[in-house]
Amino acid sequence: MTHSHRIPKALVVWALLVALGAAGAGVVGAAQSAVGDPLRIIPADAMFCVRINKLSASLGQMDQFLTDIFPAGVSLPVRSQMGKFLGGPEAAGVDMAGDIVVFWPLPGGEKPDLKRVGVLIPVSDFQQFLTNPNVVKPDAQGILRLNIEGKPGVAGIRMGNYLLLTRAADQQALVEAKSWTSSAGAASLAQRLSPDELKRATGTPAWVYANIQIVAKMYGPALQQKIKEAQATFQKMQTQGQPLPFQPQEMLGMYTSLLNTLLQETQFVSLSLEPSATAIRLASVVAALPNTEMAKTLSTNSAQPQQPNLVGYLDNGAAMNIVLNLSPALLKSGLAKCTDLLTAMMGDAPKEEVAKLRQLMTDSIDVLGGSLAMSMSTNPASKPPLEVKYVATLKDRQKLYQVLEQSAKMMTEGALAEVNKKLGIQMRFDVKRNVETYKDVPIDALFFAMQPTDASRPDMQAMKMMFGEGFELRLATVNNLLVYTMGANPQQKIHALIDQVKAGGPTQTATEVQAALNLLPEARKVEVFGTYNFLRLMQLGMAFAPVPMPAMEVSSQSGGITFSGDIGDGKLVTNVAVPKQHALEIMGAIMKMQQQMQPGQPGAQPPTGPGKPARKPGET
Numbered sequence: 001m002t003h004s005h006r007i008p009k010a011l012v013v014w015a016l017l018v019a020l021g022a023a024g025a026g027v028v029g030a031a032q033s034a035v036g037d038p039l040r041i042i043p044a045d046a047m048f049c050v051r052i053n054k055l056s057a058s059l060g061q062m063d064q065f066l067t068d069i070f071p072a073g074v075s076l077p078v079r080s081q082m083g084k085f086l087g088g089p090e091a092a093g094v095d096m097a098g099d100i101v102v103f104w105p106l107p108g109g110e111k112p113d114l115k116r117v118g119v120l121i122p123v124s125d126f127q128q129f130l131t132n133p134n135v136v137k138p139d140a141q142g143i144l145r146l147n148i149e150g151k152p153g154v155a156g157i158r159m160g161n162y163l164l165l166t167r168a169a170d171q172q173a174l175v176e177a178k179s180w181t182s183s184a185g186a187a188s189l190a191q192r193l194s195p196d197e198l199k200r201a202t203g204t205p206a207w208v209y210a211n212i213q214i215v216a217k218m219y220g221p222a223l224q225q226k227i228k229e230a231q232a233t234f235q236k237m238q239t240q241g242q243p244l245p246f247q248p249q250e251m252l253g254m255y256t257s258l259l260n261t262l263l264q265e266t267q268f269v270s271l272s273l274e275p276s277a278t279a280i281r282l283a284s285v286v287a288a289l290p291n292t293e294m295a296k297t298l299s300t301n302s303a304q305p306q307q308p309n310l311v312g313y314l315d316n317g318a319a320m321n322i323v324l325n326l327s328p329a330l331l332k333s334g335l336a337k338c339t340d341l342l343t344a345m346m347g348d349a350p351k352e353e354v355a356k357l358r359q360l361m362t363d364s365i366d367v368l369g370g371s372l373a374m375s376m377s378t379n380p381a382s383k384p385p386l387e388v389k390y391v392a393t394l395k396d397r398q399k400l401y402q403v404l405e406q407s408a409k410m411m412t413e414g415a416l417a418e419v420n421k422k423l424g425i426q427m428r429f430d431v432k433r434n435v436e437t438y439k440d441v442p443i444d445a446l447f448f449a450m451q452p453t454d455a456s457r458p459d460m461q462a463m464k465m466m467f468g469e470g471f472e473l474r475l476a477t478v479n480n481l482l483v484y485t486m487g488a489n490p491q492q493k494i495h496a497l498i499d500q501v502k503a504g505g506p507t508q509t510a511t512e513v514q515a516a517l518n519l520l521p522e523a524r525k526v527e528v529f530g531t532y533n534f535l536r537l538m539q540l541g542m543a544f545a546p547v548p549m550p551a552m553e554v555s556s557q558s559g560g561i562t563f564s565g566d567i568g569d570g571k572l573v574t575n576v577a578v579p580k581q582h583a584l585e586i587m588g589a590i591m592k593m594q595q596q597m598q599p600g601q602p603g604a605q606p607p608t609g610p611g612k613p614a615r616k617p618g619e620t
Contacts, residue, residue, distance in 0.1 A: 044187035065275035086132035093129025098122025204272040216263035265294035310373035312506030322530035369393025383468025385543035387487030512559030519577035523564035533560030
């Protein structure tokens with residue numbers, strides 16, 4: 001590789017090290033003034049932008065979060081890297097309290113080029129900056145050079161209190177740079193962003209932005225070509241007589257349509273990060289292009305304030321908790337995409353069967369009131385090794401049983417059943433009404449199983465080991481709520497749940513759930529809220545493993561990761577919070593796993609296999 005090819009890499013690696021080191025650090029102050037805002041330098045049609053606000057403060061907040069996780073922190077490595085880039089022990093003249101922005105591609109050239117990266121760094125004293133050993137003073141056009149390994153590899157130009165850096169090969173873009181802001185009618189990225197998004201960009205420690213319309217323009221045709229190549233490959237396999245368990249042309253056509261929708265109707269995607277001493281928060285925004293079907297869907301007023309608060313039904317110790325409060329229109333829109341996938345897999349199924357499937361999906365939404373709560377926990381002693389509790393508002397009890405009966409029939413007969421058989425699976429879905437009555441509440445039993453059509457296949461044997469004989473549920477309707485339980489003893493659990501609903505619902509929120517709500521206070525008012533415990537889900541995965549796993553203690557004392565989603569005004573806003581305690585638990589579990597996998601270490605579990613029986617304690 002030639003030296004000229006290493007230059008842009010040096011520039012990008014340095015900028016991204018700063019960005020990754022500062023990502024998500026603590027709360028910063030209000031938005032900067034228009035004069036000092038680097039987003040007013042960046043052209044409006046930039047494809048990508050990464051911004052780190054108040055570098056020193058952000059690095060300090062990240063160091064606080066990394067205490068006990070990565071004791072070395074990131075402040076010193078970033079400062080050292082910046083000094084090394086400029087050729088001295090420190091980055092002289094650089095405003096370490098300022099904001100750094102990386103964006104691409106730079107304007108100019110015959111066509112957009114992602115190698116044309118622009119980096120804006122704040123300068124506190126320009127004359128002092130020129131004293132850095134690697135810096136060569138500006139020429140008559142105001143362009144300075146930075147020597148990399150003794151050769152001029154990076155060029156820069158002063159723009160107010162910022163220095164715009166790029167590859168020396170792209171220095172012509174620097175000559176044109178001042179016209180981006182000085183020419184009449186020139187639009188900047190700051191002008192393109194909405195007030196809310198501009199607040200995120202300037203008011204959070206780290207912010208990442210992608211203009212999907214520009215991405216679609218540059219990469220849409222290439223992505224479409226890849227899909228066409230995949231279609232041609234599957235078509236060739238079919239002509240050669242290779243059996244396929246699905247209809248690839250229909251499925252790829254559906255994926256193409258979905259990709260086109262995302263590229264054509266998404267305006268931008270952004271991501272912001274904010275850590276503290278106890279947690280790190282991440283917020284993402286997906287904004288639809290105005291006047292599109294996607295914008296219409298994401299503008300649905302999905303809040304259901306008249307519905308009961310179901311958060312209290314969530315459990316401590318769950319691998320996953322979730323509460324949804326969605327409008328029927330939004331649910332139907334999402335379920336329609338799932339139906340498209342199923343009908344694509346069904347291929348040339350009779351139209352009447354496809355129509356029945358779509359009607360079933362619609363009816364299933366009409367049954368429910370839009371609010372539900374679900375807790376899923378791990379129980380390694382049972383098969384399947386999980387337990388589920390589900391509570392949902394109910395609108396039409398009679399239609400509920402019609403949906404269940406139609407679902408059972410569709411899974412075991414017709415085109416959908418044929419798809420499953422091609423996959424090597426035969427479905428069993430039994431519904432038994434009124435198997436018992438508890439406190440005047442009729443209880444129904446559901447049994448769902450996936451039986452292999454060829455029990456000799458290794459993957460089918462693995463499925464049998466994972467799922468056992470199937471999933472057994474108990475279901476009831478009480479006080480306009482649908483409740484069901486699944487697990488080792490569903491009868492006992494459905495009785496407890498019926499008692500809880502009859503008593504008027506839970507009297508207090510589970511401690512882990514309350515801690516999660518404290519991390520994301522806004523989650524009480526949004527459409528989606530939940531928790532995700534990585535270690536408990538890992539325990540579930542180990543219990544689902546088709547082969548015996550070495551004995552390994554995996555426990556968690558924290559509720560895990562918290563997430564929420566808010567839908568409205570043409571946007572989907574998602575928030576995630578990772579408690580430091582859970583990050584430490586994950587690190588501890590990984591270290592234990594590594595120790596147990598190392599031969600000769602105390603507690604190590606040597607692999608076993610045919611002809612290799614497990615060693616007894618003390619055996620060498």
